[in-house]
Every structure is written in structure tokens, then in C-alpha cells.
Amino acid sequence: MPGKTLYDKLWEDHVVHTEEDGSSLIYIDRQLVHEVTSPQAFEGLRLTGRKPWRTDRNLAVADHNIPTTDRDKGIADPVSRLQVETLEKNCAEFGITEFNMADIRQGIVHVIGPEQGATLPGMTIVCGDSHTSTHGASGALAFGIGTSEVEHVLATQCLVQKKAKNMLIRVNGKTGPGVTAKDIVLAIIGKIGTAGGNGYTIEFAGEAIRALSMEGRMTVCNMAIEAGARAGLIGVDEVTIDYYRDRPYSPKGNDWFMAERMWQNLHSDPDAKFDKVIDIDAASIRPQVTWGTSPELVVSVDDKVPNPELEADAVKKQSMIQALKYMDLEPGQAITDIKLDKIFIGSCTNSRIEDLRAAAAVAKGKKVASSIKLAMVVPGSGLVKQQAEAEGLDKIFTEAGFEWRDPGCSMCLAMNADRLEPGERCASTSNRNFEGRQGYGGRTHLVSPEMAAAAAIAGHFVDVSTWEKEVRQ
Amino acid sequence: MRAFTQITGLVAPIDRANIDTDAIIPKQFLKSIRRSGFGPYLFDEWRYLDRGEPDMDCSTRPLNEHFILNQPEYQGAEILLTRENFGCGSSREHAPWALEDFGFRAIIAPSFADIFYNNCFKNGLLPIALPAAEVDSLFQELVPGYRLTIDLAAQTITTPAGRSIRFDVDETRKYRLLNGLDDIALSLQHADKIREYEAKRAKRAPWLFTN
Structure with a gap:
């Protein structure tokens, strides 16, 4: 019998019941709840008179609508405020723990889960949010669900699922200077496309993945959904186990030792069979910049905006033409000639302490270019913010001319007051460059925190791997 | 949930790949705590010339007359014909809610994003994945007034010329949708x-x- 993939192991470990056609009822160990995709789920429970199966397996936080300035004044937009208040009321009514806006533990749902040890290796984790794939970085099966499924998990602690196929992406060798987890995952999406992972769970492996911290691994798994895969996975190693030691919700005492033993088996067997295997040479990856309105429309910073006339596939060519028009770019334009209006460092992709340290190292002692209207740094959680301030990162940012904000999803999707105005161009560390994503008519270029910070200083994109040297000369 | 058995409906084509859920229903409308009323804001940024806000009266908004769903011959469309990876991006169930509220009952495309595909079945909406060449031929055949018959029990689509196209669907999903369970x-x-x-x-x- 061939060995098992990590996904096979996690799946088998959670099957409660399987129908003849392979549809299975799988047990969910943790549900994260936020204000946008839960009101109708709680309403569904009320309408049917159902109670949550287990309240203790749910953890709620408001993040999408939360203001990142003047918190003491509350939420100005009445529609946003009602949604956040609705979450508070629902959690109180159904007995679910919620970190509210005044709680230091509040933050982006995918940042606080691992930070609290509320999402752990070996778990099944769901949330009404596609970036739930983030938590797969710890060897957990984590994926986004719709609101009907949020209600289903509340009511049954299970989900009806069909097993996905197994894909392995190996990033072999070492990355070069200025290349981060974000560049690795953008390069992967550029290679396999935004639909490349449809129907698969993607396991990321190889030397370059192993070399990443937990924060970096979360960045990679976060964007598995941008490659079409609901779930991304990385096998457990010492980096994983060290990360979860002593987190507030991590197992304690004898439970910890039991957990550690169990988690050590959370990797694919050497003879495991994958439906698809892709190899990528880490050394070939350069800092990445998206130029279009889909994350797959990405090039290296030293490349030029591509020419749709050279694309053979008619549907792809049409997408490229539409993207160029929306982004107001010309084929052949150098990426480093693209000038920015706003800079956003934050989101569930890149708002963890390591991301802020990396951006601060680039910004230290420099000034944001006068042509930049706004450069903002939004930490992923109250605790990330506190840690960054203890390290003096906030001072580095504010002295350079960045705004230092309170935690939340912010301008990743602009549900709060942070947004682009029509025509504005932004270097963003978030995960989606769709039309209107960061504000009606706004134009988004996805990059790493280092690339975003450097673009803020220069006013246009620069290659971080060589730029530092140029500035010193 | 409304059951889906058989429909004969007008087809509206949107010839574009990778239509994301932000395009289907922009984020400002996600602030609603209700499950209905999203239809008027479906494809908001493509459909109207102004910027949409929650609770806006859409009957007085300036329409983008080039957008297919605004054209007179596609009024009352129940079947959406589109390209690969439809529904990519966020997990928002507001996307199928908006499509269903607008009046769509089925979507035909070469492929769908996984979360969106799954969400459709919870809302009486049938997503049908067909080979890209088959979708292409439907785009070629389509003229205003083009109607398709979709029979979920038989798993067939019938064209006006009487050609029958078979499609796949999981037994469990089919059973639940047929019975509205x-x-x-x-x-x-x-x-x-x-x-x-x-x-x-x-x-x-x-x-x-x-x-």
C-alpha cells in the first residue's frame, strides 16, 4: 500500500460518515467566526430553533469593518456598525467567545487564530472566509466556507465534503536576496494560474519552504486560494512545534506532550502518491509585482508589462487586454517605471510581526516620497501592534512618514473607511488585485512588505534586492 | 431551499474568464445582515455607471448600456453562460445569493472556483461545468432569445436544435438540490x-x- 499524503491523513482522521458517492461528513475542530459572513448563519439557527453543537469550538472576532483610527469614537458608518454589533449580540446570545474591538487580542481572524493557539496542527479549521487556507501552514486542514456552511458547522460541528485531489508543489533550493514568502507564492500562482489548484489541496514542500518561519509559511498557505486551492498545507516540523509552545489556547502539561507526539506524524509519507507534482527552482524566483486584475497576472520586478498580442490563447488574451485597460498600463512598460499613489502594508497575508520587521528594515532612516498620498501600516492584531511598538517599529514607520494604524482587514478589501479613490494606484501587501477590490476604480499591485516599503520611499517600484546598494552609493 | 428539477430559460452570455466574487457582488453590499435583496447589486460595478452603496434605489441609477444584462433582449435571463474559473476569490455566499435573487437558476462555464461551486448548491442554484469546447460552441450558437432546457434528474442540457449535452453532478448534491433538502x-x-x-x-x- 502506498504511503499517505498529509492531506490523506488529516482527512481520514476527521471522517465521521461517508456516503456511497464519496461525500463525507467530516468533523470540524475549530470554527473562526467574523462579522461579515456570520449574521445570516446565526439567524438561520434562530429561525429553526437550533443550538450550536459545541460553543467552545467557535472563536469570534470582528475584523473586516473595523476602523484603524480613532477607535474610541466607535464605527462611523452605521451599516458597518450594525454588522459588528450584530456579531456581539449573536455571540452573547449563543455563548461564543468573542474578542471585541477593545480587546488587545482583537485582530484579523487569520492572524489571531495561530497567535492564540486557537488553530493548531492536526485540526480541521473553517471560517466563512476564503483565506482560512492560512492555517494550513501548521499542518492543519483549513479552508474557507460559505455562510450556509457556517450555520451547518454551528449546528452539527461537521461539514459535508468531498475529498479533493492531492497536489505537491516543491520549491527546491534556496531563494536569492530580497525574495520572500510572498514572492514564492506569487511566482507559484503565476506559474499554475488562479484556477491551477481548483479541486486540489496543495501541499507546499521543498528546501525553500522549510527555510521559512511560521509567519512566512502562513503567507504561502494564505494565497493557496489565489491559486484556486481551498486548502494549502505544510508539514509539521520543529519550527511548527516551537511556534505553538505556550500559546494561550495550546495544550498544556501532559496534553502538550501527547499533542507533540501526534503532530510529529503530520507530514506526507516518503512514498505518498500525489495526483500532481510541480517543481519550482527557488533561485529562479525574483521579487514579484502583479500588473493585472488577477493574481496570476504577475511578473518579476525587473520585467516589463507583457504584451497581449503575444498570447496565443484567445480567452487569456482578452483578459490581459481588459486588465491593461483597467490598470491603465501599456505593454512593454518597465515595472520599475510604475508610480504609486498609496502604499498598504497589512492584511492576513502580510501583517505579522516578521512582515512589519522586514518593512521597517527597508524604511529605517528614510522618508516616504512626496508623491505618495498615503502610506499606511496596519498590524494584524493588537498583540502584533504591541510587539512592534515594544521593538520601536512604529517609530521607524512614523518617522519615515508612514501612518501607524490599529489592527483589522483595512484596505485589503476596503469595507471600512480605508480605501483607494477611483484611478489611484497602490502597492499592497494584500492578496487580491481584482477590479475595485481596494476601492471603486482603484488599481492594486500585489507585492511583499519589503517591496511595498521600498516603493513608498522611491515613489515607484524598485528591485529591493539591489536597491539598498544603489541608495547607499 | 428552492428545489431545482427542470427549467427552460433564456441564456445571457458574459464572455469573460476568472469572474471573481468581488465583481459579482462588491464588498460594500456585504455589510448587510440579511440574506435577500442582493439582486439589484449583482455585477454592480459593470452594470451601473455610478458607485453603488448599500440600500441605494437602483431604479434611478445610470445604467451601463453596454453591459449584457442591461440589454433588452436579455431581460428575464435565467441561465448564465460564461468562461472558466467563474466565482473565484472570496467565500462570500452573497455571490450566489445575488445571482439567485436576480433570477438566475443555473450557470454554465468550463470551470468554477471550488467554494463558489459549493455555495451554489446551498441556494437552489445549479452550476454546470462543461468542457471548454462545448461552452465555446454554446457561445457560437447563442443569438438573442436563445433558450436552453436543463433537466437535473436526467443531467442533460437541450439546445434549441434538440441537441442533448450531458453534464456531471455528484449524487449527494443532486439529490439534495432535486428535493430542496x-x-x-x-x-x-x-x-x-x-x-x-x-x-x-x-x-x-x-x-x-x-x-
Whole structure:
């Protein structure tokens, strides 16, 4: 019998019941709840008179609508405020723990889960949010669900699922200077496309993945959904186990030792069979910049905006033409000639302490270019913010001319007051460059925190791997 | 949930790949705490020339007359024909809610994003994946007034010329959609199995049952 993939192991470990056609009822160990995709789920429970199966397996936080300035004044937009208040009321009514806006533990749902040890290796984790794939970085099966499924998990602690196929992406060798987890995952999406992972769970492996911290691994798994895969996975190693030691919700005492033993088996067997295997040479990856309105429309910073006339596939060519028009770019334009209006460092992709340290190292002692209207740094959680301030990162940012904000999803999707105005161009560390994503008519270029910070200083994109040297000369 | 058995409906084509859920229903409308009323804001940024806001009266907004769903011959469309990876991006169920509220009952495309595909079945909306060449031929054939008949029980699409195209759908999903069944009630029929699973798991992983 061939060995098992990590996904096979996690799946088998959670099957409660399987129908003849392979549809299975799988047990969910943790549900994260936020204000946008839960009101109708709680309403569904009320309408049917159902109670949550287990309240203790749910953890709620408001993040999408939360203001990142003047918190003491509350939420100005009445529609946003009602949604956040609705979450508070629902959690109180159904007995679910919620970190509210005044709680230091509040933050982006995918940042606080691992930070609290509320999402752990070996778990099944769901949330009404596609970036739930983030938590797969710890060897957990984590994926986004719709609101009907949020209600289903509340009511049954299970989900009806069909097993996905197994894909392995190996990033072999070492990355070069200025290349981060974000560049690795953008390069992967550029290679396999935004639909490349449809129907698969993607396991990321190889030397370059192993070399990443937990924060970096979360960045990679976060964007598995941008490659079409609901779930991304990385096998457990010492980096994983060290990360979860002593987190507030991590197992304690004898439970910890039991957990550690169990988690050590959370990797694919050497003879495991994958439906698809892709190899990528880490050394070939350069800092990445998206130029279009889909994350797959990405090039290296030293490349030029591509020419749709050279694309053979008619549907792809049409997408490229539409993207160029929306982004107001010309084929052949150098990426480093693209000038920015706003800079956003934050989101569930890149708002963890390591991301802020990396951006601060680039910004230290420099000034944001006068042509930049706004450069903002939004930490992923109250605790990330506190840690960054203890390290003096906030001072580095504010002295350079960045705004230092309170935690939340912010301008990743602009549900709060942070947004682009029509025509504005932004270097963003978030995960989606769709039309209107960061504000009606706004134009988004996805990059790493280092690339975003450097673009803020220069006013246009620069290659971080060589730029530092140029500035010193 | 409304059951889906058989429909004969007008087809509206949107010839574009990778239509994301931000395009289907922009984020400002996600602030609603209701499950209905999203239809007027479907494809908001493509459909109207102004910027949409929640609770806006859409009857007085300036329309983008080039957008297919605004053209007179596609009024009342129930079947959407589109390109690959439809519904990519966020998990927002507001996307199928908006499509269903607008009047769509089925979507035909070469492929769908996984979360969106799954969400459709919870809302009486049938997503049908066909080979790209088949979708291409439907785009070629399509003229204003073009109607298709979709029979879920038989898993067939019938063109006006009488050509029958077979499509795949999981048995479990098909059964639930044909009968308009509530997933939760069906899953709760396995309540004993869920408790049994929990009892076993609590022995192996007690930390999942202590806080």
C-alpha cells in the first residue's frame, strides 16, 4: 500500500460518515467566526430553533469593518456598525467567545487564530472566509466556507465534503536576496494560474519552504486560494512545534506532550502518491509585482508589462487586454517605471510581526516620497501592534512618514473607511488585485512588505534586492 | 431551499474568464445582515455607471448600456453562460445569493472556483461545468432569445436544435438540490455517529475537548 499524503491523513482522521458517492461528513475542530459572513448563519439557527453543537469550538472576532483610527469614537458608518454589533449580540446570545474591538487580542481572524493557539496542527479549521487556507501552514486542514456552511458547522460541528485531489508543489533550493514568502507564492500562482489548484489541496514542500518561519509559511498557505486551492498545507516540523509552545489556547502539561507526539506524524509519507507534482527552482524566483486584475497576472520586478498580442490563447488574451485597460498600463512598460499613489502594508497575508520587521528594515532612516498620498501600516492584531511598538517599529514607520494604524482587514478589501479613490494606484501587501477590490476604480499591485516599503520611499517600484546598494552609493 | 428539477430559460452570455466574487457582488453590499435583496447589486460595478452603496434605489441609477444584462433582449435571463474559473476569490455566499435573487437558476462555464461551486448548491442554484469546447460552441450558437432546457434528474442540457449535452453532478448534491433538502437536518440524522466520533477523539486528543 502506498504511503499517505498529509492531506490523506488529516482527512481520514476527521471522517465521521461517508456516503456511497464519496461525500463525507467530516468533523470540524475549530470554527473562526467574523462579522461579515456570520449574521445570516446565526439567524438561520434562530429561525429553526437550533443550538450550536459545541460553543467552545467557535472563536469570534470582528475584523473586516473595523476602523484603524480613532477607535474610541466607535464605527462611523452605521451599516458597518450594525454588522459588528450584530456579531456581539449573536455571540452573547449563543455563548461564543468573542474578542471585541477593545480587546488587545482583537485582530484579523487569520492572524489571531495561530497567535492564540486557537488553530493548531492536526485540526480541521473553517471560517466563512476564503483565506482560512492560512492555517494550513501548521499542518492543519483549513479552508474557507460559505455562510450556509457556517450555520451547518454551528449546528452539527461537521461539514459535508468531498475529498479533493492531492497536489505537491516543491520549491527546491534556496531563494536569492530580497525574495520572500510572498514572492514564492506569487511566482507559484503565476506559474499554475488562479484556477491551477481548483479541486486540489496543495501541499507546499521543498528546501525553500522549510527555510521559512511560521509567519512566512502562513503567507504561502494564505494565497493557496489565489491559486484556486481551498486548502494549502505544510508539514509539521520543529519550527511548527516551537511556534505553538505556550500559546494561550495550546495544550498544556501532559496534553502538550501527547499533542507533540501526534503532530510529529503530520507530514506526507516518503512514498505518498500525489495526483500532481510541480517543481519550482527557488533561485529562479525574483521579487514579484502583479500588473493585472488577477493574481496570476504577475511578473518579476525587473520585467516589463507583457504584451497581449503575444498570447496565443484567445480567452487569456482578452483578459490581459481588459486588465491593461483597467490598470491603465501599456505593454512593454518597465515595472520599475510604475508610480504609486498609496502604499498598504497589512492584511492576513502580510501583517505579522516578521512582515512589519522586514518593512521597517527597508524604511529605517528614510522618508516616504512626496508623491505618495498615503502610506499606511496596519498590524494584524493588537498583540502584533504591541510587539512592534515594544521593538520601536512604529517609530521607524512614523518617522519615515508612514501612518501607524490599529489592527483589522483595512484596505485589503476596503469595507471600512480605508480605501483607494477611483484611478489611484497602490502597492499592497494584500492578496487580491481584482477590479475595485481596494476601492471603486482603484488599481492594486500585489507585492511583499519589503517591496511595498521600498516603493513608498522611491515613489515607484524598485528591485529591493539591489536597491539598498544603489541608495547607499 | 428552492428545489431545482427542470427549467427552460433564456441564456445571457458574459464572455469573460476568472469572474471573481468581488465583481459579482462588491464588498460594500456585504455589510448587510440579511440574506435577500442582493439582486439589484449583482455585477454592480459593470452594470451601473455610478458607485453603488448599500440600500441605494437602483431604479434611478445610470445604467451601463453596454453591459449584457442591461440589454433588452436579455431581460428575464435565467441561465448564465460564461468562461472558466467563474466565482473565484472570496467565500462570500452573497455571490450566489445575488445571482439567485436576480433570477438566475443555473450557470454554465468550463470551470468554477471550488467554494463558489459549493455555495451554489446551498441556494437552489445549479452550476454546470462543461468542457471548454462545448461552452465555446454554446457561445457560437447563442443569438438573442436563445433558450436552453436543463433537466437535473436526467443531467442533460437541450439546445434549441434538440441537441442533448450531458453534464456531471455528484449524487449527494443532486439529490439534495432535486428535493430542496436542508443539509443540516440531513446531517443531524447522523448525530449518534458525531457523538461516537467525539468520544473516540477525546481519548486521542483530549486538548480539543478541554477549552
